[in-house]
Amino acid sequence: MSKTSSKSHILMFPYPAQGHMLPLLDLAHELHVRGVPITILVTPKNLPKLNTLLAKHPSINTLVLPFPNHPLIPAGIENVQDLPPNYFLPMMHAMSELYNPILEWFRGCTCPPTAIVSDFFLGWTQVLAVELGIPRVVFSPSGAMALSVTSLLWRDLPEIGNGDDENVMFEFGNVPNSPSFPWWQLSPIYRNYKQGDKQSEFIREEMLANLVSWGMVFNTFDELESVYLDHLRKHFWVERVLAIGPLQPVKGDNDAERGGSNSVVTSGITAWLDGCPDHSVVYVCFGSQAVLSNKQMEELASGLEISGTRFIWCVKDPTMGHKKNEYGVIPSGFENRMEGKGLVIRGWAPQVLVLSHQAIGSFLTHCGWNSVLESLIAGVPMLAWPMGADQYVNATLLVDRMGVAARVCEGAGAIPNAYELAQELAKSVSENNITRRARAVELSKAALATVKEGGNSCKSLDTLIEDLDHELATRKSQEMITGGSFGCNGVATIHD
Numbered sequence: 001m002s003k004t005s006s007k008s009h010i011l012m013f014p015y016p017a018q019g020h021m022l023p024l025l026d027l028a029h030e031l032h033v034r035g036v037p038i039t040i041l042v043t044p045k046n047l048p049k050l051n052t053l054l055a056k057h058p059s060i061n062t063l064v065l066p067f068p069n070h071p072l073i074p075a076g077i078e079n080v081q082d083l084p085p086n087y088f089l090p091m092m093h094a095m096s097e098l099y100n101p102i103l104e105w106f107r108g109c110t111c112p113p114t115a116i117v118s119d120f121f122l123g124w125t126q127v128l129a130v131e132l133g134i135p136r137v138v139f140s141p142s143g144a145m146a147l148s149v150t151s152l153l154w155r156d157l158p159e160i161g162n163g164d165d166e167n168v169m170f171e172f173g174n175v176p177n178s179p180s181f182p183w184w185q186l187s188p189i190y191r192n193y194k195q196g197d198k199q200s201e202f203i204r205e206e207m208l209a210n211l212v213s214w215g216m217v218f219n220t221f222d223e224l225e226s227v228y229l230d231h232l233r234k235h236f237w238v239e240r241v242l243a244i245g246p247l248q249p250v251k252g253d254n255d256a257e258r259g260g261s262n263s264v265v266t267s268g269i270t271a272w273l274d275g276c277p278d279h280s281v282v283y284v285c286f287g288s289q290a291v292l293s294n295k296q297m298e299e300l301a302s303g304l305e306i307s308g309t310r311f312i313w314c315v316k317d318p319t320m321g322h323k324k325n326e327y328g329v330i331p332s333g334f335e336n337r338m339e340g341k342g343l344v345i346r347g348w349a350p351q352v353l354v355l356s357h358q359a360i361g362s363f364l365t366h367c368g369w370n371s372v373l374e375s376l377i378a379g380v381p382m383l384a385w386p387m388g389a390d391q392y393v394n395a396t397l398l399v400d401r402m403g404v405a406a407r408v409c410e411g412a413g414a415i416p417n418a419y420e421l422a423q424e425l426a427k428s429v430s431e432n433n434i435t436r437r438a439r440a441v442e443l444s445k446a447a448l449a450t451v452k453e454g455g456n457s458c459k460s461l462d463t464l465i466e467d468l469d470h471e472l473a474t475r476k477s478q479e480m481i482t483g484g485s486f487g488c489n490g491v492a493t494i495h496d
C-alpha cells in the first residue's frame with residue numbers, strides 16, 4: 001500500500017442497507033489511510049453508523065442531507081433494514097430525490113469533491129457525475145459473478161414464456177462456466193420488470209448507468225472471481241473493473257460491533273466458544289434482514305437439536321412487514337434443552353468476531369456477499385441456504401465452482417427437512433468436511449494475502465487512486481486551456 005498525497009477528494013455515497021453500507025465504509029477507511037480526503041454522504045438517521053469510522057478518522061467529512069419523503073416509506077425510517085422485505089426499490093426511488101440537493105451542495109462548495117464513489121443501487125449518480133464533470137466509480141457490494149448475471153438480465157431483458165412456470169431455467173451461456181438459474185431465483189427486482197412501466201424503466205436505467213461508469217470496484221478478489229471480473233471487462237463498457245476486496249472491518253475501540261449494537265456481551269460468547277473444541281460449532285445467521293417464519297424456525301431448531309452439534313444461532317426479530325406471532329418465534333423449551341450445547345442470540349450478533357474463533361466449524365448462511373467474504377476470510381466452510389437477491393448466484397459460486405460450501409436449502413419461504421438438515425449440520429463439523437475446510441483455508445490465505453502490500457487487491461486500490469489523480473490532472477490542464485479555475489490545491493471549483 002502506498003500512502004499517497006492524493007489531490008483527489010472523493011464523495012462516498014452508500015445505499016442505506018446494512019450489507020451495502022458496511023463494506024463501503026470499510027472502503028472509505030482504506031482510501032483515507034492512503035491519503036485521500038473523503039466526504040461521506042448520509043441521511044440523518046444513518047449518521048450513527050459512521051461512528052466507528054469517524055472515531056478512527058476525525059478528518060473524514062460528512063455531508064448529511066435530509067431523507068427525501070417517499071409515499072411508501074414511513075417517516076423516520078431511513079434504512080432498508082427497518083422496512084418490510086423487498087423495499088429496495090422504494091428506497092432507490094427515495095434516494096434519487098437527492099440529485100438536486102447534492103447538485104446544489106456542490107455548487108455552493110468551495111472545495112467540492114473531484115470524484116464520486118457510490119453504491120450500484122445509486123445508478124443516477126452516474127448522470128449527476130457527468131453533469132458535474134467528474135468521474136463516478138460504482139461500488140459493488142455484490143460479487144462479480146452476481147453482477148455479470150444481473151447486468152445481462154438488464155441489458156438483454158430475457159422474458160418468461162407464456163405458460164412457463166417459475167421453474168423454467170434461464171441459461172447465462174455468456175457468463176463463464178455458463179450458470180443457469182430457474183426464473184424464481186433471478187433477482188426479484190428484475191422479475192417485476194415490465195417494459196414501458198415508469199418504475200421498471202427507472203431501475204433498468206439505474207442498472208445500465210452503472211455499466212457506462214468511469215470505473216467499478218468490487219468487494220471481491222481474483223482468486224475467487226477473476227473469470228467473472230474478466231467477463232465484465234470484456235463485455236461491458238465500463239472503463240475499469242477493479243477487485244479491491246475482501247474489505248475488512250475498520251478496527252475501532254469495540255471491534256466486535258460491526259453495523260449494530262450487539263445484543264449480547266461478546267466476552268460471554270468468546271468464553272463459551274473458548275470451551276468448545278476446534279471446528280466443532282455451527283454458526284447460524286441469515287444476515288441483517290431475513291426473518292424466518294415459525295415453521296422454518298421449528299425445522300431449523302429441530303435440525304440443530306437432532307444433529308447434536310454445538311451451535312450459535314442468531315435470530316432476527318420480525319420487522320414492519322411480518323406478523324409478530326408468525327415469525328421469529330423460538331420453539332418453546334428449545335433454549336432450555338440446548339443449554340450448554342448451543343447459544344441463541346436474539347438481535348445483532350458479533351458475526352466477524354464469532355466467525356474468527358477457532359471453535360467455529362461451519363456457517364449456515366443465506367449467502368449474503370458480506371457473510372460469504374467474512375466466512376472465507378475466517379477459513380470457515382459454509383452451508384448454503386440462499387434466500388433472495390444475489391444469494392443464489394453466490395451459492396452457485398461457493399458450492400459448484402469453489403467447493404467451499406454445501407447446499408442445504410433454497411428459498412426465502414423454503415422449509416428445510418429437519419432430519420436432512422441435521423445430517424448436513426453434523427457432517428459440516430466432522431472429518432467428512434475436510435475437503436471443504438481445506439478449500440476454505442486456502443481461500444482465506446489468498447484473501448488475506450491479496451489485501452496486503454504487494455497483493456492484487458491492494459495494488460488495485462493504489463491504481464484507483466493514481467487513475468483518479470491522473471484524471472483530475474488531465475481535467476485541470478484542460479480547464480486551464482479553456483479558462484476554468486482551480487482552487488484548494490488543485491481541486492476543481494465548480495461554477496454555475
Ligand code: UDP
Nearest residue numbers: 019287288289347348349351368369370371
Ligand atoms: N451482521 C452482523 N450481525 C448480525 C447480522 C449481520 O454483524 O447479526 C453483519 C454481517 O457480518 C455482514 C452484514 O451484517 O457484514 C450482512 O451482510 P450480508 O451481505 O451478509 O447480508 P444482508 O444483510 O445484506 O442480507
